Amino acid sequence: MSNNIKRESPLKYFHRLSSKVANRSVGELFNGEAEFALVVQESPVISHLNLRGDANDQLFCSAVAEVLGLMVPRQPGTYHCNSEHSIYWLGPDEWLLVSQLAADELETRLRKNLSGHISIVDLSGGQTLINLRGKPKALRTVMKKSSVYDFEAWPLAEADCGRCARTTFAKAGALISNRADGSYDLVIRRSFADYIGQWLLDASQEFGCRIEGDSVN
């Protein structure tokens, strides 16, 4: 694909926007020096593939594992990751792959390795991955404002695996996962991105929040 065409990430129009800190004495300072207790970072455009297949089929699992270098998670609500790919459990026969590799390249590799009744669908244009990090209290509070899910009940994530859940985030949906550094990753749909951006700025007003990202990449 030609390089001179403009790509717009879903949260593009919120990059470098920040909420005004409602009250400095109440708002906690991020790292004691940064201005905002909460930072929302949109990942550069990366590949999102939906994968369907039979988890009980050894061949399917080993073929996927071979391409990704990751075991297919079969435990509900878990994900595995390495430096290039993440694979999230979405259902007994459904996973989300988020990858640094180009979507068509990854799809080609998978299809070459897989056979039988499977489905691979490119969703890269339709969703985006955002990372929420910040002071623990600010992060915890904003997550509680936004979702009914009990994220505190999750064990801490490790470098190569963690927990994930598709649940509500404000009045939209999101695939939410925890990371080893204590932050959260959210995979959200493009059409809801503006709403979620606006929601996060509003909900984190008491702490101060800034949205980061590369607008063109």
Place this chain on the structure above:
Amino acid sequence: MKAVNRLGSGARTDSAKTINFTYNGKPLQGVAGDTLASALLANGVNLVGRSFKYSRPRGIVGHGAEEPNAIMQIGSGAGTVPNLKATQVELYEGLEAASVNGWPSVNFDLMAITGWFGRLMPPGFYYKTFMYPAKLWMTYEHFIRKAAGLGSSPVQNDPDSYDKLNQHCDVLVIGAGPAGLTAAREAARAGARVIIADEQSEFGGSLLASTDIIDGLPATEWLDAIVAELQGFANVQTLPRSTAFGYYDHNFVGILERRSDHLGLTAKTGARQRLHRVRAKQVVLAAGAFERPLVFAHNDIPGVMQASSVSTYVNRYGVAPGNDLLLFTTNDNAYQTAIDWHNAGRTVVAVVDSRLNPTGERVAAVTALGIQVMAGHGVIEAQGGKRVKRALVAQLNAEGTQVIGPVTKIACDLIASSGGWSPAVHLSSHTGAKPQWDASIVGFRPGKSQQQERSVGACGGTYTLRGCFEEGASAGAQAAMLAGFGDDSLMFPVPEVLDIQEQPQQALFLVPHTKSTSRAPSQFVDLQLDVSASGIELAVREGLESVEHIKRYTAMGFGTDQGKLGNINGMAILANALGQSIAETGTTIFRPSYTPTTFGAIAGRDVGELFDAERYTAVHRWHVEQGAMFEDVGQWKRPWYFPKQGETMQEAVDRECLAVRSSVGILDASTLGKIDIQGPDAAEFITRMYTNSYLKLAPGKCRYGVMLKEDGMIFDDGVCACLAENHYLMFTTTGGAAAVMAWLELWKQTEWPDLQVYFTSVTDHWSTATITGPNARKVLAKVCDDLDLSADSFQFMDWREGTVAGAKARVFRISFTGELSYEINVPAHYGRHVWEALMEAGEEFDITAYGTESMHVLRAEKGFIIVGQDTDGSMTPADMNMDWVVNKNKAFSFIGKRSLERSDSVRENRKQLVGLKTLDGAEVIPEGSQIVFDSKQQIPMSMQGHVTSSYYSANMGHSIALAVVKGGHSRLGQTVYCPLANGRTIAAEIVSSVFYDPQGERQHVE
């Protein structure tokens, strides 16, 4: 200037720090730690309102949520809050308070005139008097509300923000008095996630005003230590100023936290109030108890207070609300008030005890102070105008039902009364647990637990401090264990307290008078709503028997205090009047909210622009920049039309529609639902869902389909394309996308799990630009050089993969306008780029962006239906004249096929889709208009159909409409009539639903 009743610093106030505030415009001073009520009392202000019905002067009675009289309007302007209880309003600098009850003023009240005619306003007065004529109710209501003093709502938008937090915990403790604190500490030590909430400004409950010694420390010092200890646990959340207002199913509890109300109306600390939606594994209710007032004649005169409240004002706030106290009690516990008052250096004129021979330890202590105790007596009446001047005291019989001695007048300005305690069973009652009468505590205990909760301490009927500590600690340990933490053993020793020997109390719910109840001066049961003992007895005489009916008839417990003080007395008086026991009469059921809850907190942040999620397409910002007007389609914001400077909507739509048919238009169609379907059985599955067949649809080809529900009625429609072998893309309507996806999964998972097929929503992945019009091909050719666009190679209902403006695209040659059309799909990251490239390429053809309104007009010109507009869930394909889309010869049935054969589906005279052409072409029939065949008939007319779509068509030069008319397909050429609400009638001719290009030639332009 020292306030007249300020004793100095109380246990929780600092008299060195003064706070200025105003009450009804008058500047006053309170001190740090005061509530509005304690500050008013300190300043000698006791008259705080007028009563609801009789407009009698009323004073501060209590010190918390139970307060019936001191109802205030706080602040002014947009942030003003009506109906707050002065006892719960923390004082802050600059606070403006105004009494709510009392019109036009508290001291001079026009309504007081009705007080003199009180006997003219019996219970049920409103039902009896204001019901007829019904049309005057609005007038009555206005007057009643104003007279009753229900406060005023701000008319401006609320300037504050509100929050909701979804909380999860193992143990939720409600109430941070002695029982709650020990419960929370045990649960916390066991490792459970604990939330402890209390409605007061600080934790402690009764300990805040206690003179007890705990573990060798004054109560308030012991309290500070345990609160600090709790705050030290990482697994404990402490929530002061937080009222648990509702206990719902599945151990879900609503808690309202007031975050800035104590700092002032304009304090900006983020959210003013926060609604905690707590899902708890276990709940410990330690909500305490309310002291029960004694019901005697004119017990509503300012200066009659709760005994425990008097102690609280003295001990906690350092305020003595009077000079000469007379204490009236039925129990030992209240004697502490006489001791506290005496220790404050003021005079106790007498203790009047209804019991014949009180001898408990506290009684002895009072006697030792030289205070006169009048055993076997009762206060039968208070006298005074705006303040108590004296009490009438008389000897009572042993049962407390009759006056048996002469009446003595005792001068005093404060009467503290205590009829024992009533457990706060409200939250337990919310769960469906019916409170049970227990004569041994003279009160209702919480009923059998319906959820994972237990009531401890005073709200369970345990009133000794030691008992509260013991119950709290073991409940905390037990709740933690049940939630998976600890082994139910106590980790801390139970705090040491001195046991004080108490004698049983007497059950006394109505103090007799020398006159009968109906003749005696009013003996008030519910102060807020002016319900008296005689009123309850009258209601019984009028034939009411059920406690629930009496409640509604007399309005007892209907106020903002929900009868926290009066209800038990009222039920006991009712039981007596009915000749029943209290247990037989029972209690009304308490429902949420425990105390009034602001709508702001319930709405939270879901207000204004965030009221609902707005979905945007990848091209949304371009539309905004072009000044588009938007239309809501589901949650999507779709461009409705693109007005140019000075254009009306009709002018814009006319211009857009003409441009499409004369040159080329462009539509953002990204919102259409798109479902990717893969698997060896994909074609078979799709063929079962649609009325037509897809088994022979080749890669590169598209087909239009209609989906039915089992009842044979049209549910959705759209185009389905074969992308590759075993790989399809289904388009759905914008509004139907989620429903269709669920529909497919439902049939796959529940009916045909054997079919190998997977569905994935790709709606958001693709951005779709539809270019349509005779010049569409020329525009596309300028930005796409790897596709053969010639009419022979890329035919109508074909799709091709190619590159458009540098982006990999799927181009579908399908049409919703009847013109040559290409729907160009690119991954949404490139949506705006490709759109702008198409606009640039189309410039020489004056390419025109159009919105949903023009889309509707253009498709109506072609008679294309919109599911949900022209259909309403009762239309078959045949009704829509679309039998051509139904293939009845498929090997496997399709959903809805059988229903198409039902007698009702094939009967004559079903409503059928037709076109309407108004006789006056300039007239546009309103959508939804009913259709009749004879405009001269009598009302009600025989309605024969209705208009589903109606527009002015610039291309046709006249208005067009689609309608469903009974037997419409055989009525072409007939004239029908649309009678309008304004009396006019529009005449129209039934015509074909295809107005424009009936042969469908235009989409085949070379």
